[in-house]
Amino acid sequence: GLAATSTSESAPAFAQLEQLQQVSEEELREIFDEACGGAKAISFDMALRIEGVDAILEEEATTIEELVVLWGNVDEKIEFGEFAAWYSEVIKLYDEYLYTDAVAPPDELLNEGS
Numbered sequence: 001g002l003a004a005t006s007t008s009e010s011a012p013a014f015a016q017l018e019q020l021q022q023v024s025e026e027e028l029r030e031i032f033d034e035a036c037g038g039a040k041a042i043s044f045d046m047a048l049r050i051e052g053v054d055a056i057l058e059e060e061a062t063t064i065e066e067l068v069v070l071w072g073n074v075d076e077k078i079e080f081g082e083f084a085a086w087y088s089e090v091i092k093l094y095d096e097y098l099y100t101d102a103v104a105p106p107d108e109l110l111n112e113g114s
Contacts (some may be wrong), residue, residue: 007058023091028084041077053090061097064102 023031036042036048047053048067056062068074070089078086 023088025084026108029080030086031087032080032083042083043077044071044074047071047083047086050087053087056090056094058095059094059097062093066093 035046070086
């Protein structure tokens with residue numbers, strides 16, 4: 001039975017780390033359906049109202065501009081697949097923000113802008 005177990009563990013450790021940051025598809029589907037009221041596609045404005053996205057913006061972990069870049073054309077609605085990718089990117093930005101915030105001393109953060 002060794003061969004069977006070793007194949008399932010062939011994923012490198014960093015891939016497993018990546019998984020930790022991912023929101024499950026089930027959760028994404030719930031977020032998506034709630035945000036667009038069961039419609040097939042979601043608008044950028046609707047996506048900004050999602051609690052998680054709103055909270056990330058409030059903490060200034062990202063900017064509307066960054067979210068726009070990730071979205072593409074904000075006048076166009078996107079369907080679930082694209083939304084899932086977008087939302088995952090937003091979560092990644094937040095993770096990076098938390099990590100940087102935790103690691104960098106405050107005065108280093110201040111000097112970054114100069």
